[in-house]
Amino acid sequence: xxxxxxxxxxxRQFAGGQSQITVEAKTAGEALDLLxxxxxxxxxxxxxxxxxxxxxxxxxxxDEDIRHASGPATPVxxxxxxxxVPSIAGxxxxxxxxxxxxxxxxxxxxxxxxxxxIMPEVGMQGQRKLKAASVLMIGTxxxxxxxxxxxxxxxxxxxxxVDFDVVEESNLQRQIIHGTKDLGRRKIxxxxxxxxxxxxxxxxxxxxSRLTSHxxxxxxxxxxxxxDGTDNFPTRYLVNDACVLSKKPNVYGSIFRxxxxxxxxxxxxxxxYRCLYPEPPPAGLVPSCAEGGVLGVLxxxxxxxxxxxxxxxxxxxxxxxxxxxxxxxxxxxxxxEFKLRKDPKCPVCGENPTITKLIDYEEFCGVAPHxxxxxxxxxxxxxxxxxxxxxxxxxxxxxxxxxEPHEFEIARIPGTKLIPLGHVVTRMNEIDQNxxxxxxxxxxxxxxxxxxxLKRAGFAGRLINLKGGITAWSxxxxxxxxxx
Amino acid sequence: MIRIGExxxxxxxxHGIQDYPYECCGLLLGRYADGRKFVSETYPISNARExxxxxxxxxxxPDELLRGERYAREHDLEVVGFYHSHPDSPAVPSQxxxxxxxxxxxxxxxxxxxxxxxDLFSWEQEPDRSRFNQEEIQCQ
Numbered sequence: 001x002x003x004x005x006x007x008x009x010x011x012r013q014f015a016g017g018q019s020q021i022t023v024e025a026k027t028a029g030e031a032l033d034l035l036x037x038x039x040x041x042x043x044x045x046x047x048x049x050x051x052x053x054x055x056x057x058x059x060x061x062x063d064e065d066i067r068h069a070s071g072p073a074t075p076v077x078x079x080x081x082x083x084x085v086p087s088i089a090g091x092x093x094x095x096x097x098x099x100x101x102x103x104x105x106x107x108x109x110x111x112x113x114x115x116x117x118i119m120p121e122v123g124m125q126g127q128r129k130l131k132a133a134s135v136l137m138i139g140t141x142x143x144x145x146x147x148x149x150x151x152x153x154x155x156x157x158x159x160x161x162v163d164f165d166v167v168e169e170s171n172l173q174r175q176i177i178h179g180t181k182d183l184g185r186r187k188i189x190x191x192x193x194x195x196x197x198x199x200x201x202x203x204x205x206x207x208x209s210r211l212t213s214h215x216x217x218x219x220x221x222x223x224x225x226x227x228d229g230t231d232n233f234p235t236r237y238l239v240n241d242a243c244v245l246s247k248k249p250n251v252y253g254s255i256f257r258x259x260x261x262x263x264x265x266x267x268x269x270x271x272x273y274r275c276l277y278p279e280p281p282p283a284g285l286v287p288s289c290a291e292g293g294v295l296g297v298l299x300x301x302x303x304x305x306x307x308x309x310x311x312x313x314x315x316x317x318x319x320x321x322x323x324x325x326x327x328x329x330x331x332x333x334x335x336x337e338f339k340l341r342k343d344p345k346c347p348v349c350g351e352n353p354t355i356t357k358l359i360d361y362e363e364f365c366g367v368a369p370h371x372x373x374x375x376x377x378x379x380x381x382x383x384x385x386x387x388x389x390x391x392x393x394x395x396x397x398x399x400x401x402x403x404e405p406h407e408f409e410i411a412r413i414p415g416t417k418l419i420p421l422g423h424v425v426t427r428m429n430e431i432d433q434n435x436x437x438x439x440x441x442x443x444x445x446x447x448x449x450x451x452x453x454l455k456r457a458g459f460a461g462r463l464i465n466l467k468g469g470i471t472a473w474s475x476x477x478x479x480x481x482x483x484x
Numbered sequence: 485m486i487r488i489g490e491x492x493x494x495x496x497x498x499h500g501i502q503d504y505p506y507e508c509c510g511l512l513l514g515r516y517a518d519g520r521k522f523v524s525e526t527y528p529i530s531n532a533r534e535x536x537x538x539x540x541x542x543x544x545x546p547d548e549l550l551r552g553e554r555y556a557r558e559h560d561l562e563v564v565g566f567y568h569s570h571p572d573s574p575a576v577p578s579q580x581x582x583x584x585x586x587x588x589x590x591x592x593x594x595x596x597x598x599x600x601x602x603d604l605f606s607w608e609q610e611p612d613r614s615r616f617n618q619e620e621i622q623c624q
Contacts, residue, residue, distance in 0.1 A: 009516060009562050010588030013611075044613060045586055056584040058546040065546065088509065088544035088566050089584030
């Protein structure tokens with residue numbers, strides 16, 4: 001088919017000065033090949049070294065961009081006109097200035113990151129920015145696992161990890177950075193080995209300690225971005241305040257049961273965690289994942305979002321999760337988003353901050369570490385071994401288990417009656433007030449609440465809390481009772 | 485060599501200041517003659533697009549260019565080049581600019597800040613695509 005190719009004015013000098021050339025071809029690609037085989041000097045302005053149409057060069061068949069049809073394979077008809085139209089690029093000048101100070105990539109790294117490099121949003125500059133960047137991860141648990149693995153894989157040059165825990169069996173349902181072979185190992189070591197295996201081109205720094213008001217500022221100083229993967233309020237406020245005071249972005253994520261949250265708290269550019277939640281909830285009101293459970297895949301999703309935002313911050317992307325709180329519910333599979341606003345009265349990032357250095361966050365959140373439940377002088381307690389001894393002696397006792405039925409199915413102390421916490425008051429008449437009553441749950445928190453609720457409801461009998469719950473029973477009395 | 489009127493240069497500078505801190509862009513319409521370019525009109529394009537698209541992206545899409553070319557043809561003109569601004573950076577093309585250009589066209593770059601336009605230079609790509617050469621601007 002004879003088709004006419006219109007030669008754009010600036011390229012006519014490479015086509016013998018002609019403004020249009022007619023060739024016989026079946027497809028648009030064939031037409032361009034014929035054109036550039038007769039006018040070879042044209043080729044380099046249309047195609048790159050890999051013989052692919054340059055990305056700013058657009059080919060229109062009549063009025064349609066062939067990219068929206070079948071590309072070079074788009075068939076042509078007799079009398080069609082092909083037009084070659086450039087797009088005009090800009091930008092990138094600032095990048096090229098920055099680039100002089102960025103580290104170079106080795107050949108191995110170029111191969112490894114090729115899927116990044118071919119996207120203009122990352123490219124060589126972006127990948128070198130990733131290599132130059134440093135990120136501190138607080139925690140290598142459910143959230144820290146995907147964060148660390150994706151940041152390592154993406155080529156973030158220096159990753160710091162803070163944790164003080166050891167890998168336990170119950171971690172493995174979601175903390176995919178650790179494996180069965182790592183049980184009992186220190187988490188930072190297990191995580192370090194896994195990240196090194198993913199990417200040997202990056203540096204990994206381990207900090208085996210609990211993050212505290214004493215070490216936070218010192219630790220944060222050496223990193224560009226902080227990723228919060230913690231599971232408790234004191235550390236969350238500590239991370240927030242230390243980020244505000246050191247002017248660093250805090251990539252936040254949290255998870256509970258089926259629900260997750262993510263945001264970027266960066267006081268320099270928007271709201272901080274305290275603008276959203278000025279005060280922590282009363283201690284014990286919000287259960288932890290250990291008490292309430294968590295869907296294993298949930299931290300994978302939320303942590304991947306944190307990794308995503310971290311990479312975007314490094315690349316200098318717009319549209320970060322700044323002033324935006326993303327809520328995710330895995331059960332109905334729904335994302336929602338709330339707008340956040342910087343609070344001018346925020347005690348740490350507001351106009352007249354009252355918090356100008358780190359405080360005691362355990363006290364601020366009303367919890368003392370490892371002292372659960374909150375000390376109630378009137379609460380009578382018994383240890384697992386003592387309870388066992390009394391049962392063996394034949395003391396008359398009744399044991400009420402206030403956990404949920406699905407927990408009861410996992411493990412139970414023999415000879416107990418199940419009344420879940422939510423029903424304990426309405427089913428109070430099922431508990432004999434004339435017999436000494438031991439109340440237990442998984443760890444001792446819910447049972448303490450149950451005792452309080454029963455007393456308030458007028459229960460007259462003697463109520464005793466099993467210290468450490470069924471977990472203590474399993475540890476100290478009967479290891480055949482499964483721990484979960 | 486490119487010939488352009490003081491009026492058109494002023495329009496380019498003003499456009500650059502107006503769009504700061506973003507890049508402005510537009511077409512240079514005129515005629516080719518004797519290996520030179522004569523600009524008679526500027527055709528501003530930018531820049532009502534998404535904030536995110538304003539960085540490291542194509543400033544002028546092929547559709548916009550086609551629209552500009554149609555306008556040019558109706559006025560018996562041709563697209564002889566393009567202008568864009570470099571907010572807070574020198575009026576020098578980047579490697580990225582080089583890879584996304586054709587020879588013959590004039591690429592005018594103006595360095596801008598919040599309240600003034602600084603240097604303004606015109607650039608032309610070497611026919612083998614290896615570099616940009618600064619091009620003489622003759623002001624009419």
